[in-house]
Amino acid sequence: CQIKTPCETRWNSKFDAVEDVLSKDQDKLDEVMSSLQLEILDDTDRILLKEFILVMKPIAVYLDILQGEKNNFLGCVLPCVLKIKQEIQTTTSQNMQPNGFGAFIRRGILAHIENRFGTWFQDEKFVIATSV
Known part of the structure; x- marks a missing residue:
């Protein structure tokens, strides 16, 4: 049972590692964790990780786009931030407990997105860069 390990130089590596853990056969994963004398994931742990993936997936996807070779200019930032926000609002609200971890x-x-990027949507240089 081979599992991806996080890498400090890749922003999405922890997301990729958690997603990889959840994609494995859970019985085999339990077996491996037990043989390594690690605590086996219980249902609460798995729910937390699944909800983490639901929330973080849009961020991981759009960070990959922004870090890519083709779409790494200022005009892509606002559309990506907007898509992240929209996808987090819609996808996760349908698939999570209202007061759960996710x-x-x-x-x-x-x-945090609103606090960090909210004013950018009013900033002329960002709006112009997006429309060019």
Whole structure:
């Protein structure tokens, strides 16, 4: 049972590692963790990780786009931020408990996105760069 390991130089590597863990046969994963004398993931752990993936997937996808060779200019930033925000709002609200782990993560990320990028949508240089 081979599992991806996070890498400090890749922003999405922890997301990729968690997604990889969840994609494995859970019985085999439990077996490997037990043989390594690691605590086996319980249902609560798995729910947390699944909800983490739901919330973080749009961020991981659009970070890959922004880090790519083709779409790494200022005009791509606002559309990517907007898509991240929209996808987090719609996808996750349908698939999570209202007061669960994912909802808490979701609220925090949406608040941070608004706090960090909200004024950019009023900034002329960003709006012009997006329209060019």
